[in-house]
Amino acid sequence: MSDASTGSLYVVATPIGNLEDLSPRAARVLGEVALVAAEDTRHTSRLLRHLGIAPAVVSLHEHNEAGRVEQIDARLAAGEDVALVSDAGTPLISDPGFVLVRELRARGRRVTPVPGACAxxxxxxxxxxxxxxxxxxxxxxxxxxxxxxxxxxxxxxxxxxxxxxxxxxxxxxxxxxxxxxxxxxxxxxxxxxxxxxxxxxxxxxxxxxxxxxxxxxxxxxxxxxxEGAAPREVGETATLEADALLASLLAEGVGVKQAAGAAARLLGGAKKTWYARAQQLKDGD
The missing domain is CATH 3.30.950.10 (Tetrapyrrole methylase, C-terminal domain)
Known part of the structure; x- marks a missing residue:
């Protein structure tokens, strides 16, 4: 459970190109936090200048992320809010931030998403x-x-x-x-x-x-x-492997419907096809 007296880490999505895609909420948060942790401080500083704000900025990228955890946690413990941003789009989506967010959540800190652009x-x-x-x-x-x-x-x-x-x-x-x-x-x-x-x-x-x-x-x-692969169709003659799976599930007391669902998840194909085969096996066909 988070402590209401401590600050929050805001995970802020920034534009992937068009600056008009920055939400009013994101602009407000960036203007109110005590610190912005940015993948590239030069890139983010240009965005902040465009917004006419000047919070403190530190780098947080794949090479120094683990080392930034204590520094950012200390700011949160002191009651300050921090924003995490990447160069473009939503942080953590093929961008740094996972280590920081995981560790801060484990420590009970508040982590709040500010959604927006995502490529x-x-x-x-x-x-x-x-x-x-x-x-x-x-x-x-x-x-x-x-x-x-x-x-x-x-x-x-x-x-x-x-x-x-x-x-x-x-x-x-x-x-x-x-x-x-x-x-x-x-x-x-x-x-x-x-x-x-x-x-x-x-x-x-x-x-x-x-x-x-x-x-x-x-x-x-x-x-x-x-494009995804076309759904696989299970032939009328099920494979020995599939029959063995269904027979094992049925022998353990699993119902026909549940066994068919398990086969569809593990082997692909239509659930109704597996249901029909499972029913055949149960009936001894």
Whole structure:
């Protein structure tokens, strides 16, 4: 339980490009806190100058985050409020802050989100891909072998897949997406909320051709989105592994409905198909 006499850490989302996307609440909080912990103090100082405010600013990035915990905790213990910001968007989403937030929450400090811009949400909202379920994977590995291995582990996922990528790796990543996902539909979002915001969609090979024809399309930061795999259908003849799982669950007294749900979660496919097979096994067919 947090102590009402201590300060709060505000996790403040900042614009990913267009400064008009900063919420009035975020501007107010940044103007009221005693300290702003920023991924890049130079970048954040420009935003603060734009707002006409001048709180104290310290750096907090992947190389010094653990060492900042005590300093920030001391400010909170003294009753001061602190804001955490990243260079753009929502802190902790592929940005520093996890170590700080985890430790402060463990100590009972108040951590309050001030929501706003987030590149992955903005990209998904305009991509035309399914958003009822999606899997965010942050940045893919920089080396090709590790990158392809990560993609191969995701190729059968039915959710829309979302990645961040940098301009100097985008073409190599698209080449690996072509190898692993083939003709699966992709959407590239770049320079979100900025003057040259662009959405490109097509197969990986088609997008590579677009970037080669217009090198300007390879500039800026990217959100890469991949259509989820088509739902897997379970054939009329279930595998021995699947039958063994269902039979084991039924033998332990698990109901047909619950066994079907477990099989769908673990093996994929439609729950109603597993229900029918589980009922067959229960009836001795």
């Amino acid at each position: 992955l949400v903005a990209a998904l909202s305009a991509a035309g891909l399914a958003t009822d379920r999606f899997l965010f994977n942050g940045f893919l590995p920089a080396k090709g072998g590790a990158r392809r291995a990560r993609l191969e582990a995701l190729v059968e996922r039915e959710e829309s897949l979302v990645f961040y990528e940098s301009p100097h790796r985008i073409e190599a990543t698209l080449a690996d997406l072509s190898t692993v996902f083939g003709e699966r539909r992709l959407v590239l979002a770049r320079e979100l909320t900025k003057t040259f915001e662009t959405f490109l969609d097509g197969s990986a090979d088609e997008l590579i051709a677009r970037l080669e024809a217009d090198p300007d399309q390879a500039r800026g930061e990217f959100v890469v989105m991949v």
